Amino acid sequence: MNIIREISEQARRTAADIFNGGPIANASPSSPEVPEDLRSWLPDLFDRFPIVLPWSKPSPVDPALHNIWILDNTAFRTPQPGDRSPDLAELSDPNHTQPRLTAGPDAAAGQTKPVGPGSGWEVEFVACYFIKGSGKDIASTTAALMRHLNISDDDVATKKRIAARLEPFVDTVLPNRTLRISIGGEEEQVLGPSSYAGISSGLHELHFTPTSPTTQSSAVNLPPPFGLPSHTVFAEGKGWGVISDIDDTIKFTQTTSAFGILQNTFVVDEPQPIEGMPELYAKMNATLHNPAFFYLSASPYNLYPFLKRFREAHYPQGTIILRDASWQNLGGLIASLQLNTEEYKSDRITKIHSWLPHRKVICIGDSTQSDPEAYGDAARKYPGWIKAVFIREVSGIAGMDDKTKNAPERFETAFRGLERGLWCVFSDPTEVAQRVEELSRDGDADVLGVESKDGDDSQGPTAQ
Structure with missing residues (x-):
């Protein structure tokens, strides 16, 4: 019987690789390989990718049977004639979308104009579809994690928490599906079809003028237990923007080990914010x-509900951008947090710039991984767009070389060619609060047509 089961499973894997393997890999170019030492005991997730024939027609998601997440997003103004946005063509991920533009009278010079009627607002809707409760062997996977993390099987509360957080990693995804959503109760649009990873991602033009800074979108006729609605923030072309890292920048993680990441992700009751950072972000929001x-x-996107609850508890409303990875082993979670992060973040920053090229942007990260390098590259690529970069100095993490990560030479290299006042490294968030005040005053002066005090609009705060 075991031999028959193995032959059947291998046949299914072969069929899935033939029909789905290429599209899955292409949809997630930043997905790293899973290290062998993690493959040896972390569960195989291959069953969550169903076989989809290439000639199959898209079909709608069934709200009564499927779990649906619509991720929070940010709407932006459709680029106007004369806008020059050459970076729109540089988005490397085929899942990414860009504003629908058509050539204007000076197409050779990069000038474009919007296509079709609309309110002048566009927004990227990202949605994830699963068959709820379809994951195999959640109990055994939970038991394996508890055993390797030295958690007693008698700890019922922890067992339930691990199982609940594991569910989005093991539930079967739904490729080639569409979803009809209601946007702010004003109009309905159809999302999809979803990718082989069960993710629908597409840019949509809105046909109503918002009457408030935010609006909610949800699946049409969706029963509450089966869905996660989205909130859209409407961002005008000018103003401020903040691009923020999460782990060890605003959320306490303080680990780079596989076991530490698993502990923080699946076991910790409630993630804790970095001391002083909620107050800093509230001040930025007001100032x-x-x-x-x-x-x-x-x-990975599987952690979206977990991170969304954390953000709602401690930080201002905003768009959470996560990896749309589609690895076939839970060890991919560990690898994704440690590999190719600079390339991944640079790619996503390019997307944000394509939406809001005229905003003044502050970037906040930490020294544990590649935030300085990713932000430095963006500041050089888009001169004048990023007004300040703040890097939180992190130390005391087991297995991390503090001396190398926090060396002045590292930061000088990461920000080479940029004004020294554009970036600074901090340990106390109150240091950043003062600089935000300075940025705000300079920004208000720019709006009024008054030259900033440094005489250079691209200049950031003065480092101490």
């Missing part, structure tokens, strides 16, 4: 007049 917040993390 910079409700900037557009983007929370950019290398974490």
Whole structure:
């Protein structure tokens, strides 16, 4: 019987690789390989990818049977004639979308104009579809994690928490599916079809003028237990924006080991914010007049509800951007947090710039991984767009070389060619609060047509 089961499973894997393997890999170019030492005991997730024939027609998601997440997003103004946005063509991920533009009278010079009627607002809707409760062997996977993390099987509360957080990693995804959503109760649009990873991602033009800074979208006729609605923030072309890392920047993680990441992800009751950072972000929100917040993390999209609850508890409303990885082993979670993060973040920053090229942007990260390098590259690529970069100095993490990570030479290299006043490294968030005040005053002067005190609009805060 075991031999028959193995032959059947291998046949299914072969069929899935033939029909789905290429599209899955192409949809997630930043997905790293899973290290062998993690493959040896972390569960195989291959069954969550169903076989989809290439000639199959898209079909709608069934709200009564499927679990649906619509991720929070940020709407932006459709580029106007004369806008020059050459970076729109540089988005490397085929899942990414860009504003629908058509050539204007000076197409050779990069000038474009919007296509079709609309309100002048566009927004990227990202949605994830699962068959709820379909994951195999959640109990055995939970038991394996508890055993390797030395958690007693008698700890019922922890067992339930691990199982609940594991569910989005093991539930079967739904490729080639569509979803009809209601946007703010004003109009309905159809999302999809979803990718082989069960993710629908597409840019949509809105046909109504918003009457408030935010609006909610949800699946049409969706029963509450089966869905996660989205909130859209409407960001005008000008103003401030904040691009923020999550782990060890605003959320306490303090580990780079596989076991530590698993502990923080699946076991910890409630993640803790970094001391002083909620107050700093609240101050930025008030001082910079409700900037557009983007929370950019290398974490997988499966953690979206977990991170969304954390953000709602401690930080301003904003778009959480996560990896749309589609690995076939839970060890991919560990690898994704440690590999190719600079390339991944640079790619997503390009997307944000394509949406809001005329905003003044503050970037906040930490020294544990590649935030300085990713932000430095963006500041050089888009001169004048990023007004300040703040890097939180992190130390005391087991297995991390503090001396190398926090060396002045590292930061000088990461920000080479940029004004020294554009970036600074901090340990106390109150240091950043003072600089945000300075940025706000300079920004208000720019709006009024007054030259900033340094005489250079691209200049950031003065480092101490």
